[in-house]
Each structure stands twice: as structure tokens, then as C-alpha cells.
Amino acid sequence: MQNKSLKVVVVGGGTSGWMSAALLKKVLGDSIELELVESEQIGIVGVGEATIPPIQQVNQVLGIDEAEFMRETKATIKLAIKFEHWQNLNQDYFHTFGSAGKSLPFCHYHHLWVRAHQLGLDDNLWDHDLNYHACVAEKFAKLQVKDPLFDMKYAYHFDSGLYGQFLRKVSEKMGVKRTEGFIESIQLNPQTGHVESLTLKDSSVVNGDLFIDCSGFKGLLINQKLGSGFEDWSHWLPCDSAIAVPTERFEKTLPYTRSIAREFGWQWQIPLQHRNGNGLVYSSRYVSDETAKETLLSNLTTPTLAEPKLIKFKTGRALKQWNKNVVAVGLASGFLEPLESTSIYLVQSAIVRLLKFFPQTEISPASVDEYNRQSKLEYEQIRDFIILHYYVTQRTDSQFWLDMQKMQVPERLANKIKIFEATGTITHDEFDVFWEPSWLQVMLGQGIKPKAYHPLANQFSEQQLTELMRTMKQNKQAPVNNMPDHDNFLAMYLSKG
Numbered sequence: 151m152q153n154k155s156l157k158v159v160v161v162g163g164g165t166s167g168w169m170s171a172a173l174l175k176k177v178l179g180d181s182i183e184l185e186l187v188e189s190e191q192i193g194i195v196g197v198g199e200a201t202i203p204p205i206q207q208v209n210q211v212l213g214i215d216e217a218e219f220m221r222e223t224k225a226t227i228k229l230a231i232k233f234e235h236w237q238n239l240n241q242d243y244f245h246t247f248g249s250a251g252k253s254l255p256f257c258h259y260h261h262l263w264v265r266a267h268q269l270g271l272d273d274n275l276w277d278h279d280l281n282y283h284a285c286v287a288e289k290f291a292k293l294q295v296k297d298p299l300f301d302m303k304y305a306y307h308f309d310s311g312l313y314g315q316f317l318r319k320v321s322e323k324m325g326v327k328r329t330e331g332f333i334e335s336i337q338l339n340p341q342t343g344h345v346e347s348l349t350l351k352d353s354s355v356v357n358g359d360l361f362i363d364c365s366g367f368k369g370l371l372i373n374q375k376l377g378s379g380f381e382d383w384s385h386w387l388p389c390d391s392a393i394a395v396p397t398e399r400f401e402k403t404l405p406y407t408r409s410i411a412r413e414f415g416w417q418w419q420i421p422l423q424h425r426n427g428n429g430l431v432y433s434s435r436y437v438s439d440e441t442a443k444e445t446l447l448s449n450l451t452t453p454t455l456a457e458p459k460l461i462k463f464k465t466g467r468a469l470k471q472w473n474k475n476v477v478a479v480g481l482a483s484g485f486l487e488p489l490e491s492t493s494i495y496l497v498q499s500a501i502v503r504l505l506k507f508f509p510q511t512e513i514s515p516a517s518v519d520e521y522n523r524q525s526k527l528e529y530e531q532i533r534d535f536i537i538l539h540y541y542v543t544q545r546t547d548s549q550f551w552l553d554m555q556k557m558q559v560p561e562r563l564a565n566k567i568k569i570f571e572a573t574g575t576i577t578h579d580e581f582d583v584f585w586e587p588s589w590l591q592v593m594l595g596q597g598i599k600p601k602a603y604h605p606l607a608n609q610f611s612e613q614q615l616t617e618l619m620r621t622m623k624q625n626k627q628a629p630v631n632n633m634p635d636h637d638n639f640l641a642m643y644l645s646k647g
Contacts, residue, residue: 156182156509159348159358161333161371163188165310166480166497167364168317169208173501174362175324176212178508186321187348187356189332199420199427200228200407200491201305203247204583208498212320217646222316223308224423227290227405227636229281231491235411236596238544243595244406245490247303248281249587251622257606259622260590262615264574264603269612272619275594280626285406289633292643300629305491307407307420307427329356336375344475345371360475360509363482372468372478379469380484386537386557387465388436389415389487393443394429394459398452405636409489410449413548414442416489417449423640425455431487436550463487465533471525472518477504484529489536495583499528524581531582534563535589542567542596567598574600 160171163186171186209219219225230246237243251259259278266272276282280302284290293302322328331350339346348356363371372378384390400421408419415432430446437445443458467484471477478484479500486492503524507517541559545551559567562579569575570593576586610618634642 154511155180156360156511157358158182158184158360158362159356160184160186160362160364161188161348162364162366162480162482163318164314164364164366164480165317165494166482167362168314168321169494169497170362170364170479170501171321171326172212172317172324173208173498173505175321175326177505184325185327185329185356185358187329187331187333187350190330191332199310199422200231200307200418200488201494202491202583203303203305204495204498205305214320217643219316220306220308220640221644223306223312224425225306225308226403226421226423226640228305228307228407228491229290229302230285230406232285232406232408233411233539233592233595234408235545236409236416236539236543238597239547243591244276244279244282244285245588245591245595246276246279246281246285247305248279248301250275250278250590251626252299254606257604258576258586260586261574261604261607262610262618264600265607266615266619268603269615271612271616275590277623278619278626280629283627283630284633285404287630287633288402288404288636289630290405290636290639291629291633293629299625302629304405307422309422309424310494329354331356333370336371338375342474343376345375360477360513362504363476363478364480366481367463367485369468369478369482371476372471372473372482376470376473376476378471378473378478380464381466381469382464383466383533384464386533386559387487387540388433388553389431389465390463391434391439391442392429392431392461392463392487393439393446394427394461395446395450395457396455397426397428397450398455399423399425400452402635403637403640407491411543411545412445412449413437414550417446418488419451426452431489433550436548467526467529470522471500472504472521475513477521483525486529486532486536489539490532490584492532492583496529496532499583500525527579528581528583530560530562531579531584534560534566535582535584535592537563538567538589538592539596542593542598544597567593570600571598572601574603 160167175184230244232244234242253259263275333348334351335349337347345361403421410417414436417430420427432442463485468478471483480497507521540554543551576589
């Protein structure tokens with residue numbers, strides 16, 4: 151006897167709603183019925199325009215042609231984030247998606263570099279990173295290589311509004327039903343407390359077995375109806391506001407995001423094919439909205455295309471991201487400022503995790519508990535990585551930066567910094583999307599220097615170490631010489647098909 155298919159209702163559109171619908175329908179197919187409810191009366195936040203490499207996995211699962219996706223979303227290539235003035239004024243570094251050198255068994259390459267640096271043999275870890283060389287040269291190519299030494303990981307900058315529309319087309323082709331409507335009320339089962347149905351403004355009713363809450367900051371189901379609670383992290387990450395504005399595109403398109411530290415927060419600059427995305431993330435405890443807007447507008451490098459948009463937020467997470475038969479995805483599940491471009495990744499991760507624990511008929515409390523445990527850890531790992539950028543600054547030019555250095559950071563982060571300073575070792579935590587090369591680049595880039603290194607780095611003589619450093623830099627630089635400029639790559643690649 152065949153089981154009745156589960157009815158899944160996605161509440162809200164945009165990137166989070168349509169990515170949820172597309173992934174669930176693609177993987178589960180006819181084993182579920184899927185309906186997405188959204189209202190054109192309600193706008194989307196829509197500033198998440200930079201991504202990290204795991205987004206390629208979403209496109210692959212959905213069978214999306216990369217060139218078509220890039221054309222439709224006005225996408226460009228992202229190889230890194232350039233952090234400007236974070237350690238000190240006029241000091242910059244890159245956090246690339248690549249890694250320096252080639253590691254030995256039981257000994258990461260950076261231990262060899264730390265030893266070389268202490269001996270005065272080498273001064274810049276990034277010279278050993280292919281992504282870095284491509285960023286500096288403003289070039290890109292899709293390298294077809296078997297040697298992981300030349301693996302150039304990348305992500306995208308794109309128009310998030312266009313991405314949501316693109317995913318809607320993908321979803322509807324697979325049979326996802328879209329219902330236009332404003333939700334007037336939500337009905338709960340009196341015995342279980344589960345959501346049973348939604349009543350729309352036109353009095354129509356949408357029933358479901360499992361609800362995906364993609365309703366943004368308000369958390370219509372997870373927060374307003376189920377009262378799941380919220381864990382506030384603003385004592386660690388006090389930025390609570392952002393101003394976003396689009397501007398005309400640059401003559402040359404950079405293959406990286408810029409993150410520029412200001413007196414009371416940081417400014418982003420994201421290059422797209424048709425325009426630039428710009429914004430300023432700041433704390434209203436240290437500056438007024440009007441001064442923040444003036445700061446952003448006075449630091450733009452191309453003319454504006456629209457009026458600046460003010461966004462208010464609170465950093466933290468829903469205490470239960472899966473509560474009863476509601477799973478919160480996107481801004482409904484929590485918010486972390488987009489310093490490391492993790493907003494869209496957290497949507498992807500939430501749905502992938504749900505797919506692993508997807509119920510056949512009844513929702514298992516054990517599965518819900520494990521889903522929530524993993525979600526909590528993942529949010530905390532990203533939170534800690536963002537805190538790191540603020541905490542290890544050496545800036546003394548404003549009260550904001552002085553206060554950042556004095557905060558009591560989470561114990562896991564404090565231990566991570568302590569171990570790296572003492573031994574050069576970086577520990578990787580469960581569910582942390584950022585691996586050792588990422589933590590390394592931010593800690594080194596902001597002035598944390600390890601006192602020691604792994605003993606295996608001593609197996610080379612000084613002469614061998616010098617030659618190894620020289621050869622590695624040369625090998626990492628070599629592929630860039632034959633790459634086209636980023637704009638030339640885009641012109642060639644987007645003309646496909």
C-alpha cells in the first residue's frame with residue numbers, strides 16, 4: 151500500500167522560499183506535494199548578493215547550466231573578499247576561497263611558512279595562493295586540472311532579486327504550485343499545536359503537513375504563531391542596521407568583494423554585470439542613521455541608481471529552528487551580518503539538513519532535536535568567525551573599535567585564538583563551513599602571529615625551505631599569466647548557448 155504523499159507548504163518567496171521549493175521538489179519529487187504561498191504586496195530584503203562556493207552544489211543538484219544562470223542573474227565571479235582597514239587603517243588583506251601551498255601529511259603548509267617567516271625567508275603567505283594572484287591581476291579562468299594544487303575555488307556575485315526569479319522558473323517547471331495571497335490567519339491543531347492551515351486574504355485555505363517558514367525577519371509561523379524564542383547575540387555583534395544602495399557598474403569588474411571597515415561598522419562593494427551593490431553595516435549605538443547614510447554616500451565610487459534603503463536587524467537565531475511541524479529558513483531562522491557572505495549558504499544548509507531528516511509520515515521528535523542541535527552549532531561557528539574579525543582588530547580611532555577589542559568572546563573562539571597563537575594549529579569544529587585556510591587568513595591578516603609551528607616543519611634545511619617557498623610561489627603564479635581578464639572571461643563565457 152502506497153503512503154499518502156506529504157503536503158509541504160513554503161511560506162514566502164525570494165531566494166529562501168524559491169531555493170527551498172526547488173531543492174525539496176528536485177530531491178523528493180512526487181513523494182511530496184509542494185505549494186509556495188507568497189504575496190506581491192510584501193517586499194523582500196534582497197541584499198544578499200555575494201555567495202560562497204557551496205552554492206555551486208545547489209546549481210549542480212538542480213541541473214542548472216552555469217552560463218544561463220549567470221546571464222539570468224547578472225552574475226560575476228567571486229574569488230575572495232578583500233578586507234580593508236580591519237586590522238588598522240591602511241592595512242588590507244584577502245580572505246580567498248583558495249589555500250596557500252600544499253600541505254604535508256599531519257602538517258598544514260602554513261606551518262612551513264611560519265617557520266620560513268620566522269627565519270626571515272618569506273614575508274607574504276598570500277603569494278602562495280592562486281586565488282590571491284588572480285584577484286590582484288583581476289583575472290579568471292575555469293581551470294581543468296587534476297592537481298588540487300591548482301584548484302581555484304570560486305563563488306558568485308549576483309542580483310538576489312533576479313536569482314529568486316530564476317529559481318521560481320526552475321521550481322515551477324518541476325511542478326511547484328505558486329499561490330498568490332496575503333496570509334490573514336494561521337490555524338493550529340488544538341491537540342498537537344501543529345500548524346494545520348493558512349487562511350489567505352481572499353478567504354481561501356491552504357492546508358499542509360510540513361510548513362517551511364521563509365517569511366523573513368517577522369517569522370510569521372516560527373516566531374509570531376509558535377513563539378519559538380530568540381537568542382540575542384548583539385552583545386557580541388552590535389551592528390543592528392544597514393543602508394543599501396545600487397550604483398553604476400565599474401569600467402572593470404573586480405573578481406572579489408570589498409569589505410571596507412569604517413569608524414562604526416563596515417561598507418560592502420559587490421560588482422555585478424549591470425551595476426554595483428553597495429551598503430554600510432553599522433551599530434546605531436555609535437552613529438545616527440543619517441550620519442551613516444552620509445558616510446556611505448560620500449564613499450561611493452560610481453553614481454547611485456536609486457534611493458538608499460534602510461534595513462534594521464538583530465543578530466541572533468531562533469531558539470528552535472524546527473518547532474513542531476514548522477522549519478524556519480533564511481531570515482526567519484536568524485540573522486548574521488553578511489560580512490562573510492553566508493546568508494544564502496544558511497538557506498541551502500537548512501534545506502539540505504531538512505532533506506536528511508525528512509519525515510516519511512510522522513515527524514520524529516528525535517530528528518527535530520538533532521536538526522536543531524546541528525543548526526545551532528552551525529550558526530554559532532559562523533557567528534564566532536564573524537566576531538573574530540571585530541575582536542582581533544588593532545584600531546584605536548573610534549570608540550566602536552576600542553569596545554570590540556574589550557568584549558568577552560565565546561569560549562570556543564577564545565580557545566581557537568589561544569591555540570593558534572601558541573602553536574600555529576587551527577582546529578576545525580563540527581559543522582563549521584569555514585575550514586583552516588579561512589581562519590588562517592583572517593587571523594594572520596589581522597595581526598595574530600603564531601609563536602610556534604608543527605615540528606614536522608623542521609624536516610627541511612633552510613636552503614630546502616627557501617627553495618620550497620620560491621617554487622611554490624612560482625607555481626601558484628604561473629597559471630594566472632595565461633588567464634583572460636575577468637571581464638573578457640565573462641564576455642566569452644556568457645555568450646555560450
